[in-house]
Amino acid sequence: MRLRADSADPTPGQGSTASTxxxxxxxxxxxxxxxxxxxxxxxxxxxxxxxxxxxxxxxxxxxxxxxxxxxxxxxxxxxxxxxxxxxxxxxxxxxxxxxxxxxxxxxxxxxxxxxxDPDSLLAESAELGCRLLVPGDPGWPTQLDDLHLHRPYALWVRGAHDLRHACLRSVAVVGARAASAYGRHVAADLAWGLAQRSWTVVSGGAYGIDSAAHRGGLAAGAPSVAVLACGLDLVYPRGNENLFADIAARGALVSEHPRGAVPSRHGFLIRNRIIAALTPGAVVVEAGLRSGALNTARHAHELNRTVMAVPGPVTSALSAGCHRLIRDSGATCVTSADDVMEQVGRIGTDLAPAPGSALDPDTLDPESRRVLAEVPRRGGTGTAAVAAACGLDLDSALSRLGLLAAAGFVERGPSGWRTRDDRPARRPAPSGR
Known part of the structure; x- marks a missing residue:
């Protein structure tokens, strides 16, 4: 079906083309x-x-x-x-x-x-090390489809990690930019504890709570995902240049803006919906009554994600937003990584099955069984190594690993893919008697 043009040419808008x-x-x-x-x-x-x-x-x-x-x-x-x-x-x-x-x-x-210029846009983005993800790609996080009409048209991604699989077991940790020492400590500690359990931290790459959460997750060896409000060729804030380099090396930098796009207040607020949609739950560590972190919490609530908040001193304005979330919005009070996992685990059971809930390996198709056979029980292996060992292309290997993770056969640990210890053992072959 071809699009019908308007019967009369519209009048171009006045002012800058960067109008909101x-x-x-x-x-x-x-x-x-x-x-x-x-x-x-x-x-x-x-x-x-x-x-x-x-x-x-x-x-x-x-x-x-x-x-x-x-x-x-x-x-x-x-x-x-x-x-x-x-x-x-x-x-x-x-x-x-x-x-x-x-x-x-x-x-x-x-x-x-x-x-x-479409060719220049793609070529210059590729020179920056960026790749494009669109709905329907193997690496597209399908949970973003919950945004419906507000879904990103596409995502620009820079980093070593596969975005979809990084977010299979993930938690958003957000909060104030001008965070207190208490807030930064709690954010880093939460992220470290979650990463120790192979959960990815998703945040916005800002100063304060965001940066502490990214660093805590990376310190524990897990990937981290930063969703930015500008083009991936820009470093904002400038002081996080080294942090962004670490995230790109071990996780993923994500933006729905093309290269050259500068950050704006509207861009930060609209970006928060992606942080909320990528994860099954969001933790607000410190937030004032008008903090952008509360905007993320609102998006998470509208998307039926779990909203959690960390309490703070009653005398601290930085914790007033967290206390309001707990008191008025039904946010769950959390103080540790175990508290967070208890909350997101209940809504993520299809991605992290309880012991013994995985399917029998004999029910898998031959290609999936070959992939499973190349995943070690200890340590970990990369997607590329699995693909090479099975004679598959990278997209096919990613797809199979994702299905195996959803079925409870494998999980992504700090060192790569590994089989789950709690999956059922293969049935013994018939003895023939």
């Missing part, structure tokens, strides 16, 4: 909730690479998390939406969107699209 049109997205989309889950048929003329290229370009055109763009992608597919914008003929407004507000937004998109 996403800030008024919810106001323009009257019936956005009715669009959730609506799947439009993408045009048959476009293949998978066209979709990925279009989504990469759209990260440079539409503000992150814009539900109007999300509705267009659901209705028409990324390739057709990008083709229309690149041609200067924005698609018609999706159902439920006010025409006047949409025409201003669509004109800004078309203006920005005219300045995007």
């Amino acid at each position: 049109d996403g800030g008024g997205a919810d106001g323009a989309l009257d019936d956005a909730d009715d669009q959730d889950g609506a799947a439009g048929d993408p045009p048959s003329a476009f293949d998978r690479s066209d979709d990925a290229l279009a989504r990469a370009c759209l990260t440079a055109v539409a503000n992150a998390g814009d539900p109007v763009m999300g509705a267009l992608l659901d209705e028409h597919g990324a390739a057709a939406v990008w083709e229309a914008l690149a041609a200067g003929r924005p698609p018609s407004a999706p159902p439920g969107v006010r025409t006047a507000a949409y025409e201003q937004r669509a004109a800004r998109w078309a203006e920005r699209a005219a300045r995007v």
